[in-house]
Amino acid sequence: MFVTVNSSTRRQYTVIKTLISIFLMTLSGYQYAIEDRLSIEQRVQNAIEVDSLWQGPVLGPTIAPKKHLVFVASDLRNDGVNSVVKGMTESMEGLDWNLYLLDGKGSKLRQSAALNRAIMLKPDGIVLGGIDAKFHEDTIKTAQHFGIKVIGWHAANEAGPNPELGLYTNITTDAEEVGDIAALFAIVNSGYKAQVVIFTDSNYSIAMQKANRMASRIQACSDCRLLAIEDIPLDNIAAEMPTAIAKLLNQFPNQITHFLVINDLYIDFAVPSLTASGIAAEDLPKSISAGDGSHEAYRRIRSGKHQLATVPEPLFMQGWQIIDEFNRAFQGESHSGFLAPVHLITRNNLENIVLNVGVYDPDNDYRMAYRKIWQ
Numbered sequence: 001m002f003v004t005v006n007s008s009t010r011r012q013y014t015v016i017k018t019l020i021s022i023f024l025m026t027l028s029g030y031q032y033a034i035e036d037r038l039s040i041e042q043r044v045q046n047a048i049e050v051d052s053l054w055q056g057p058v059l060g061p062t063i064a065p066k067k068h069l070v071f072v073a074s075d076l077r078n079d080g081v082n083s084v085v086k087g088m089t090e091s092m093e094g095l096d097w098n099l100y101l102l103d104g105k106g107s108k109l110r111q112s113a114a115l116n117r118a119i120m121l122k123p124d125g126i127v128l129g130g131i132d133a134k135f136h137e138d139t140i141k142t143a144q145h146f147g148i149k150v151i152g153w154h155a156a157n158e159a160g161p162n163p164e165l166g167l168y169t170n171i172t173t174d175a176e177e178v179g180d181i182a183a184l185f186a187i188v189n190s191g192y193k194a195q196v197v198i199f200t201d202s203n204y205s206i207a208m209q210k211a212n213r214m215a216s217r218i219q220a221c222s223d224c225r226l227l228a229i230e231d232i233p234l235d236n237i238a239a240e241m242p243t244a245i246a247k248l249l250n251q252f253p254n255q256i257t258h259f260l261v262i263n264d265l266y267i268d269f270a271v272p273s274l275t276a277s278g279i280a281a282e283d284l285p286k287s288i289s290a291g292d293g294s295h296e297a298y299r300r301i302r303s304g305k306h307q308l309a310t311v312p313e314p315l316f317m318q319g320w321q322i323i324d325e326f327n328r329a330f331q332g333e334s335h336s337g338f339l340a341p342v343h344l345i346t347r348n349n350l351e352n353i354v355l356n357v358g359v360y361d362p363d364n365d366y367r368m369a370y371r372k373i374w375q
Contacts, residue, residue: 037192044188047181047311047344050352054364057324057336063374064330067097067125070118074130075106079294080315081129083359084153087319088127091370097323106235108135115139123148125326128155132204133165140166149329151322157206159339169325169335171318173291175206177342178311179213182290185309185344186258187221189286194224197248197285199261201234207262210290214260227252237269245273256285264289264297264310271306281305293345295358302350309346312360320370327374 071088073081088099102118104111111131118126119142126148133140133155140150144166152170156162161169186194196218200211211229218226228248232240248256261267267287274284286308289297293312300307317340325335345353345360353360 040184041188044181044185044344047185047342048346048349050343050349050363051341052363054366054369055341056321056338056366056369057373058369060324060328060336060373061331061333063095064327065096067326067330068100068121068123069097069125069127069326070100070102070121070123071127071129072102072104072111072114072118072131074104074111076101076103077106078130079358080292080313081153083315084129084319084322087316088322089319090316091320091323091367095323095374104131112136112139115143119143119146119148122146124330125149125151127322128152128167130154132156133162133167133170134205137165149326151325151329153318153322154206157209160337161335168329171321171325172206173311173313173340173342175209176213178290179210180217181342181344182210182260182288182309182311183214183217185346186260186286186288187217187224189308190224190257192221192223193257194218194221195252195255195257196224196226197228197230197252197256197259198226199230199232199244199259199266201262202231203233210262214290218260227256232266234263234265237265241266241269242273245270245277249274249277249279254283258308259285259287261287261289262291264292264294264307267300267307268294268296271300274306293353293360298345298350298353298358301345301347304347309344311342311344314340314343314362314366315359316361317366320366324370324373 071085076082085101092099100121102114104114115136116139126143128150130153133152143150149168150166152167154172155167156165156170157175159170159172159174161167186196198211198214201207215226215229218224230244232244259270267289287306288308289310291311293310297307297310301309321338328335343360
């Protein structure tokens, strides 16, 4: 196995620890039965298939009156965060609830200030929209002290309640399952001979969880190779990606079959360098994103250039789920336990995305299901 890690000095330690962890898991019997190709291909196919059956809650309390919520966003420039807000706003139509937005603008300092401002507004509930709850644990405990319910969206690694962090519940897809599906699709697409570079951001624990899972899957494939893990912060992609792509293409000439990324943004800023490389389009690495599902990603997938697939989240639906979970919290009930199934978008099922909206919105009548619960 030959693995190189290209990252700045301040991030090397985290990536090296990741590689050591993967190696130890392999030694300890974590090796996957990658030869079971039928099972792997069935998992990938299941993720691609469109399921129109509602798998969420059908019972719950009627809607509580007059509630005030504050959404503290990691960065409102992020399409994912914005789409969750749109889902919440849509779900609140006709309800006696209101929503106030505060923008952390991609800075932990500004996010902290916004969260403190949210508490001062004395709402019934606060949403942590893409903000790491661990970093703000003490502030969240202050919110709890004032009787404010706190729900996270991508605020912790795991979905569901997290009393230790002060979260009534955290809404996200299963990060390890997302990483699994992205890596397995690369393996299948390559004929079980994938040579992969992974892009991640060690500032986010959920990003590293996805990256670790993808790396483990590639390592478990006997004829595949994990060439490198690139640790590039999301807020510095524009500056670092052109150099990183040039280095990788030079270091691994005609070797890289796939880029696995934790967010479509990496591909956005990889494309210009890939196009300018002079390498024939059919010989360029193919990209698969373990998360997001952006307008640009869908356009690339439809064109068949640069990106094979993405694993999007049902962002509007998650906005509706946040309102439902708050309603349960306000009335002293437990969380719904709903976890949206992982879905893989490829050219074969892209027609399910309304491209001018640019959000994966499951056709499973979730809006009707939630309205029935609340009425």
